[in-house]
Amino acid sequence: MRRFDHRIHLSKDKIAVNILGIILIGIFALMCVMPFYLIIVASITPEASLIRDGYPLIPRGFDLQSYALCLKNPVSILKAYGVTISVTLVGTFLAIFLSTMTGYVLSRQDFPWRNKFSFFFFFTTLFNGGLVPWYILCVRYLGFKNSFLGILLPLMFSVWNMIIAKSFMTGIPAAITESAKIDGANDMVIFLRLIIPLSKPLIATLGLFSALAYWNDWYNCMLYITEENMFTLQYYLQRMLGSAEAMRLVAEKSGIALPSVPLEGMKMAMTVIATGPIVLLYPFVQRYFVKGLTIGAVKG
Amino acid sequence: MGKKAMKKKNSVLKTARKHWMLLLMLLPATVYVVIFSYVPMTGIVLAFKNYQYAGGIYGSPWNGLANFKALMISGKLGMVTRNTLLYNIAFIFLGVIFEMGSAILLNEIISKLFKKVSQSFMFLPYFISWVVAGAIMYNIFNYERGVFNHIITAFGGKPFDLYNTAAAWPAVLILLKVWKQTGYGSVVYLAAITGMDQEMYEAASIDGANEWQKIRYLTIPLLVPTMMVLVLLAIGNIFRGDFGLFYQTVKSSAILTPVTDVIDTYVFRLLINDGNIGVSAAAGLYQSVLCFITITICNNLVKKFNPDYALY
Numbered sequence: 258m259r260r261f262d263h264r265i266h267l268s269k270d271k272i273a274v275n276i277l278g279i280i281l282i283g284i285f286a287l288m289c290v291m292p293f294y295l296i297i298v299a300s301i302t303p304e305a306s307l308i309r310d311g312y313p314l315i316p317r318g319f320d321l322q323s324y325a326l327c328l329k330n331p332v333s334i335l336k337a338y339g340v341t342i343s344v345t346l347v348g349t350f351l352a353i354f355l356s357t358m359t360g361y362v363l364s365r366q367d368f369p370w371r372n373k374f375s376f377f378f379f380f381t382t383l384f385n386g387g388l389v390p391w392y393i394l395c396v397r398y399l400g401f402k403n404s405f406l407g408i409l410l411p412l413m414f415s416v417w418n419m420i421i422a423k424s425f426m427t428g429i430p431a432a433i434t435e436s437a438k439i440d441g442a443n444d445m446v447i448f449l450r451l452i453i454p455l456s457k458p459l460i461a462t463l464g465l466f467s468a469l470a471y472w473n474d475w476y477n478c479m480l481y482i483t484e485e486n487m488f489t490l491q492y493y494l495q496r497m498l499g500s501a502e503a504m505r506l507v508a509e510k511s512g513i514a515l516p517s518v519p520l521e522g523m524k525m526a527m528t529v530i531a532t533g534p535i536v537l538l539y540p541f542v543q544r545y546f547v548k549g550l551t552i553g554a555v556k557g
Numbered sequence: 558m559g560k561k562a563m564k565k566k567n568s569v570l571k572t573a574r575k576h577w578m579l580l581l582m583l584l585p586a587t588v589y590v591v592i593f594s595y596v597p598m599t600g601i602v603l604a605f606k607n608y609q610y611a612g613g614i615y616g617s618p619w620n621g622l623a624n625f626k627a628l629m630i631s632g633k634l635g636m637v638t639r640n641t642l643l644y645n646i647a648f649i650f651l652g653v654i655f656e657m658g659s660a661i662l663l664n665e666i667i668s669k670l671f672k673k674v675s676q677s678f679m680f681l682p683y684f685i686s687w688v689v690a691g692a693i694m695y696n697i698f699n700y701e702r703g704v705f706n707h708i709i710t711a712f713g714g715k716p717f718d719l720y721n722t723a724a725a726w727p728a729v730l731i732l733l734k735v736w737k738q739t740g741y742g743s744v745v746y747l748a749a750i751t752g753m754d755q756e757m758y759e760a761a762s763i764d765g766a767n768e769w770q771k772i773r774y775l776t777i778p779l780l781v782p783t784m785m786v787l788v789l790l791a792i793g794n795i796f797r798g799d800f801g802l803f804y805q806t807v808k809s810s811a812i813l814t815p816v817t818d819v820i821d822t823y824v825f826r827l828l829i830n831d832g833n834i835g836v837s838a839a840a841g842l843y844q845s846v847l848c849f850i851t852i853t854i855c856n857n858l859v860k861k862f863n864p865d866y867a868l869y
Binding site: 267268270271273274275277278279281282283285286287288289290292293295296299307308310311312313314355356358359361362363365368369370374377378381383384385386387388389390391392393394397399410411413414416419443444445448469472473474475476480491492494495498499521524525528531532535536539 | 572576578579581582583585586587589590592593594595596597598599600601603608613614655658659662663665666667668671674675676677678679680681682684685686687688689691692693695696697699701702703704706707708736739740767768769772800801805808821824825828829834837838841842844845848849852853
């Protein structure tokens with residue numbers, strides 16, 4: 258009955274707005290998804306066809322050779338996968354822990370130095386020394402060259418994520434902390450046992466931010482890593498796309514004569530391989546995402 | 558030691574003893590920020606030094622303003638500053654239109670399924686790295702095989718060589734940024750709309766306002782405060798270029814740099830390709846100071862405007 262009512266009340270202007278919205282949003286949404294479709298189609302198109310007729314709009318045949326070739330020299334790709342997955346897992350865990358723990362302390366109203374510490378952290382987002390001192394410090398004094406620290410540490414703590422954590426945790430009733438204190442629990446126990454379980458949306462959001470940052474990182478790898486077996490996936494892809502030389506090397510290693518190597522198709526297959534997993538993560542955290550983003554986007 | 562100082566010291570010790578666990582919990586992040594932010598801040602002295610490997614950051618000899626002079630002589634600084642500024646103005650302007658526009662339209666659409674699917678699609682570009690975005694651009698605009706030229710030639714047009722046409726890049730880069738950012742950016746506006754007082758809309762309906770009038774006279778004015786805050790915060794970062802966007806799509810192509818080089822890519826190339834540490838540190842310091850000034854001004858404006866959203 259209600260549904261019927263609803264339909265009757267659809268006025269002309271409401272319908273017009275809806276039509277306009279569906280058209281405009283529809284076009285934009287298609288533009289957002291179309292390039293992914295094109296990349297996937299190109300990756301399954303036979304190389305000869307790619308060279309002869311260009312990248313297709315509609316699939317011209319179905320050929321997994323590009324993928325097979327990407328995996329034929331699996332050492333570097335699997336290595337890059339391994340590096341990226343382990344750095345993402347370890348880094349995300351540490352990043353969540355660090356920003357929630359710091360954010361919790363700064364959200365405690367009974368902590369008299371919270372404003373001083375907040376400003377101490379926040380100031381770093383207002384002013385920084387720039388790329389050069391940072392780079393020299395990392396390379397010369399911290400030994401980041403060809404060290405996993407170079408791709409793990411730079412993304413491990415973000416003041417913005419800490420601020421998101423702080424504002425989320427300010428919303429958790431102080432009575433929880435107070436009553437636990439009366440029961441004799443110390444701050445760390447309160448944080449781990451009581452606050453963390455109440456912060457699931459926060460953790461999902463921060464986790465997604467950090468995981469995205471680690472998974473998509475090529476910058477730190479480009480700065481610090483020169484050894485091929487330590488490349489992250491994105492940097493591996495960047496190198497592969499960037500230089501014909503690298504392609505030739507892959508071809509040589511996989512033992513295929515150069516003319517028959519599907520260079521173009523391989524680029525596209527590799528792009529799909531490097532993108533896939535992080536996009537697939539989205540549906541699992543979508544539920545929490547919008548809520549957390551709203552805190553994050555205004556202050557970040 | 559005076560009585561007052563003694564008392565102060567005692568109260569500091571007392572607080573520290575009382576909250577030792579909280580301080581311990583702050584320790585890791587504090588150490589991190591000291592190492593990765595505060596120590597590099599002292600490294601800005603490099604801008605006034607002739608960096609030598611043996612001397613390191615602090616031991617190298619001073620050379621006054623020589624690095625800044627070299628920077629001026631290169632004549633690039635004005636260009637990259639202008640590019641950074643103009644690109645960011647375009648990003649902010651189009652960002653507001655696309656993000657606010659799609660939030661308003663998404664809110665109006667009745668079909669839940671369409672809303673959900675299209676929003677997920679719009680989010681996709683946010684999830685990819687600039688490396689992948691660069692690959693996508695290559696797929697579309699590549700001269701010999703790109704989809705774009707494929708379509709153009711199919712309709713009898715002449716193929717277009719984007720990678721050799723500097724004039725087209727500003728438009729392409731701005732579109733790329735909007736493409737990548739809109740889904741994410743619209744979430745804040747959407748949340749602001751969802752949080753609006755529904756009674757106002759009902760009252761407007763009773764008064765005979767149609768859907769267009771409600772958007773024009775209710776939704777948009779009510780979104781203005783959110784928009785102002787976001788715009789001011791973005792203006793605060795107007796001298797910071799999106800390194801990934803410019804680096805991964807342009808790939809330091811010499812034909813394109815006059816219209817695509819921003820401060821960040823310029824500093825990076827000075828440091829990594831030219832190894833010119835003093836001059837790149839000077840350019841970096843120039844950027845940091847500009848950013849600091851704009852952020853401070855914008856934050857003060859936000860504070861006046863809506864204290865809840867001020868950064869500090």
